[in-house]
Amino acid sequence: MTKKGSDMEAFSRSALLLGDEAMARIQAAHICVIGLGGVGSYVTEALARGGVGALTLVDADLVSDSNRNRQLCALCSTVGKPKAEVLAARVKDINPDCKVTALPIRYTGKELDLSAYTYIADAIDSVEDKLNLLENAAKASVPILSCMGTGNKLDPMGFRVCDLEKTSECPLAKRIRIAMRKRGVRHLQVVFSPESPVQHLPTGAKPQDTDALHPVRPTIGSVPWVPPAAGLLMAGTILQAIAANQLIPPSYIPNAN
Numbered sequence: 001m002t003k004k005g006s007d008m009e010a011f012s013r014s015a016l017l018l019g020d021e022a023m024a025r026i027q028a029a030h031i032c033v034i035g036l037g038g039v040g041s042y043v044t045e046a047l048a049r050g051g052v053g054a055l056t057l058v059d060a061d062l063v064s065d066s067n068r069n070r071q072l073c074a075l076c077s078t079v080g081k082p083k084a085e086v087l088a089a090r091v092k093d094i095n096p097d098c099k100v101t102a103l104p105i106r107y108t109g110k111e112l113d114l115s116a117y118t119y120i121a122d123a124i125d126s127v128e129d130k131l132n133l134l135e136n137a138a139k140a141s142v143p144i145l146s147c148m149g150t151g152n153k154l155d156p157m158g159f160r161v162c163d164l165e166k167t168s169e170c171p172l173a174k175r176i177r178i179a180m181r182k183r184g185v186r187h188l189q190v191v192f193s194p195e196s197p198v199q200h201l202p203t204g205a206k207p208q209d210t211d212a213l214h215p216v217r218p219t220i221g222s223v224p225w226v227p228p229a230a231g232l233l234m235a236g237t238i239l240q241a242i243a244a245n246q247l248i249p250p251s252y253i254p255n256a257n
Contacts, residue, residue, distance in 0.1 A: 010095065011051040022243035023051060029118040029242050030054035030099075034107050034133060036061070036083040038227025039147050039234065040123030041072035046235030047121075048091040054099040055091055056117070057084045060106040070224045107133060114140045119238050119247065122146040123231070127172070131179050138185040138252035143241065145234055148173040148192035151220035156229035158193035161237050169194045186251040191234050 036059035067074035088102035109132030124130040137144040149172035167173035
């Protein structure tokens with residue numbers, strides 16, 4: 001089998017379900033994934049295996065040992081390497097025809113021309129960076145799917161896609177919801193879970209060690225089966241939207257308040 005034939009075969013099972021016209025849309029798409037941790041690395045994987053023609057991967061972090069329980073880019077052999085570059089190499093190994101751009105930078109609001117992308121997958125951890133990205137995507141009228149909190153959760157079956165205004169129980173979603181109202185962003189699609197976060201204290205800490213003035217702030221816990229579930233749901237939602245040519249960006253209403 002020729003290389004061209006093998007590349008066509010790689011996505012033939014997807015084509016059986018989606019059709020050639022949908023696959024052509026996917027192959028013509030340029031998707032930007034921002035945040036390449038437990039969620040974003042699995043978004044990237046599924047987009048690459050889905051046949052996306054171009055991917056821009058954005059994350060300033062290096063792979064660390066604590067990432068190995070849940071992040072696709074994290075192996076003993078990749079510890080200390082830039083996540084963006086590790087995942088870019090993986091994408092090229094899956095689909096050599098995919099045009100991959102690895103950007104080992106932090107997105108704070110000014111680093112990218114968002115209008116260059118067909119769709120954006122937001123898997124950013126930093127709240128302020130996430131808010132800037134969401135507002136800028138709305139201003140640029142670019143479709144974006146944003147992931148809410150996956151830390152301190154145990155149920156992978158709880159994740160769903162909905163309008164931000166319909167979220168509940170998620171502390172991160174609440175903060176984003178309040179901020180987006182103030183910034184004039186409406187009709188934002190998100191992935192979230194209504195599961196209440198598991199409460200825990202750091203090893204060795206006791207409940208009496210914390211009070212209103214001196215709170216103990218535990219590191220957010222995460223398990224191997226939760227962030228990937230959210231990431232795969234994100235990728236599937238984005239791919240199906242592109243396949244159906246239903247690209248709906250959030251609305252931006254200046255001076256909404």
